Amino acid sequence: MNTKPEPPTDPQRFGWRHLLSIAAALAITLMIVALRDDLRDLNALGYAGAFLAMLIGNATVILPVPGLIFVFLLGGTLNPLLVGLAAGPGAALGELTGYAAGFGGSAVIDDWPAYHAVEGWMTRYGPIIISLMAAVPNPLFDMAGIAAGALRLPWWQFLLAAWIGKTAQGLLVALAGFYSIGWVEGLLR
Numbered sequence: 001m002n003t004k005p006e007p008p009t010d011p012q013r014f015g016w017r018h019l020l021s022i023a024a025a026l027a028i029t030l031m032i033v034a035l036r037d038d039l040r041d042l043n044a045l046g047y048a049g050a051f052l053a054m055l056i057g058n059a060t061v062i063l064p065v066p067g068l069i070f071v072f073l074l075g076g077t078l079n080p081l082l083v084g085l086a087a088g089p090g091a092a093l094g095e096l097t098g099y100a101a102g103f104g105g106s107a108v109i110d111d112w113p114a115y116h117a118v119e120g121w122m123t124r125y126g127p128i129i130i131s132l133m134a135a136v137p138n139p140l141f142d143m144a145g146i147a148a149g150a151l152r153l154p155w156w157q158f159l160l161a162a163w164i165g166k167t168a169q170g171l172l173v174a175l176a177g178f179y180s181i182g183w184v185e186g187l188l189r
Helices: 016-034 036-045 047-059 067-077 080-094 096-105 113-125 127-135 141-150 155-188
Strands: none
Touching: 036 047, 047 067, 047 080, 047 096, 047 155, 067 080, 067 155, 080 096, 080 155, 096 141, 096 155, 113 127, 113 141, 127 141, 127 155, 141 155
16 A cells, blocks of 8 residues: 555646635634634643643644643643643644645745655655654754645545644643643742
């Protein structure tokens, strides 16, 4: 079974589906940026707050929203394993906006140098690259999601790979919060 994405063989025509995907990704990003001050209330929601913070933080395309800060803080006050397990699925679902932007913008992003750097990796290794890049906080993951969408990697493969990587990331950040929150509190006093 070949799970590697195949690059589209013909140039993608820019149609209504492309426009709708790009518009949805941009609308979600703009809404999150506009409501960023209200996101501070997510801490009171506990594990659901970890899920929502990561969903919202990862739903932005290119513009960073600090969802990992919530995971770090909640890891220091709640069970860090449960915080990480709640954060991972939220982050993976949020990353679907990057995938949608790539799916919709495949006719537009061909000129982006960062896209071509990730495209080669995605063509050869697909879901493995997604999982590895998702596990490490880095700005290139949006490019991986965009490349996965543009290369038409099946959405469920993208979501599964992102879930694995983002859950590992959430667990590590929550555990870091658990083991260092006392030290951080001491610095703030």
